[in-house]
Amino acid sequence: MVLHSGCSMSASTIPASVSAENQLPASWSPHYNCPDVSMMTSGYAGRLWSQDLHPQYWSKYQVWEWLQQMLDMHQIDATAIPFNNFDLDGRQLCSMTYQDFTRLTGSFGPILYQSLTDLSQSKWTGQYGSSADMFTSGDIKTELDADLPCTILSFKEEPSFYATSELFDIKTPFQPSTMMTSPAPSSPDTKRSHSRSNQVKKHNPRGTHLWEFIRDILLNPERNPGLIKWEDRSEGVFRFLKSEAVAQLWGKKKNNSSMTYEKLSRAMRCINRSWPCFPYCYRYTLLSVVQY
DNA sequence: GAGATTTTTCCTGTTT
DNA sequence: TAAACAGGAAAAATCT
Numbered sequence: 001m002v003l004h005s006g007c008s009m010s011a012s013t014i015p016a017s018v019s020a021e022n023q024l025p026a027s028w029s030p031h032y033n034c035p036d037v038s039m040m041t042s043g044y045a046g047r048l049w050s051q052d053l054h055p056q057y058w059s060k061y062q063v064w065e066w067l068q069q070m071l072d073m074h075q076i077d078a079t080a081i082p083f084n085n086f087d088l089d090g091r092q093l094c095s096m097t098y099q100d101f102t103r104l105t106g107s108f109g110p111i112l113y114q115s116l117t118d119l120s121q122s123k124w125t126g127q128y129g130s131s132a133d134m135f136t137s138g139d140i141k142t143e144l145d146a147d148l149p150c151t152i153l154s155f156k157e158e159p160s161f162y163a164t165s166e167l168f169d170i171k172t173p174f175q176p177s178t179m180m181t182s183p184a185p186s187s188p189d190t191k192r193s194h195s196r197s198n199q200v201k202k203h204n205p206r207g208t209h210l211w212e213f214i215r216d217i218l219l220n221p222e223r224n225p226g227l228i229k230w231e232d233r234s235e236g237v238f239r240f241l242k243s244e245a246v247a248q249l250w251g252k253k254k255n256n257s258s259m260t261y262e263k264l265s266r267a268m269r270c271i272n273r274s275w276p277c278f279p280y281c282y283r284y285t286l287l288s289v290v291q292y
Numbered sequence: 293g294a295g296a297t298t299t300t301t302c303c304t305g306t307t308t
Numbered sequence: 309t310a311a312a313c314a315g316g317a318a319a320a321a322t323c324t
Contacts, residue, residue, distance in 0.1 A: 209299090263299090265313075267300070
């Protein structure tokens, strides 16, 4: 079954005959040079699942983002956790016992349970209060930027505005594209030191994945206005506003002048098909949501 | 060089 | 009817 974003890939409302260069608004053109990758990535990771929201009010997608976060933080092999057993929202998640976590995720249960306990208790006492009324998709910021000591450079000086994405590839411990292939850790520490260097070499044809490209546009909405926008971030639904511009930008990045939105959208559909046994990973949350 | 992964390209059929 | 969209199939590019 395909729940296709309710439209998220529609380009029908936007004329697609203008070149990317022409379409790029001045406010979009700049890209960034971020000197502190570790800081940036931890900030980034911390925002994937709504840390400003009590776990009880998470949507199921936010639950998955939290799981994804835990996998990355603890270098856990994603296949070790049956994500399908976590097809539940925050309320249901919070009702799970220590035994439930242990039963579902084995030795990783205590890690997940502890993390959830910490989030539910220490962080929230008094500081945020009940946040049910806080939870609207529009309030979920994408913000990566706010914490970033980034310097805006000229677009012409550095053609790749996806600097953040490429930095993720190289150094971040929270690289979504790599966690799927990480071996199950015998020891978190030894694995961490061993696998990090391996992860960066994970298959990554032509430099950047399409889903990273899309992700970066979504994570930098104020820097890339008018290209793609969230329709409902909590559900992972977004819309292409300037589909051909995005496609040409993607083609430019891949040195493919013949790239079109049709091809780009086909590639996106392939991405979503590539992981039929693992439909709830981060990438699906950022790309339009497709379940099988 | 083989195999795996991720696009890219072309195509047909369906939906709007 | 045209445009947009979905998906099959094969090839290309890149990596381990």
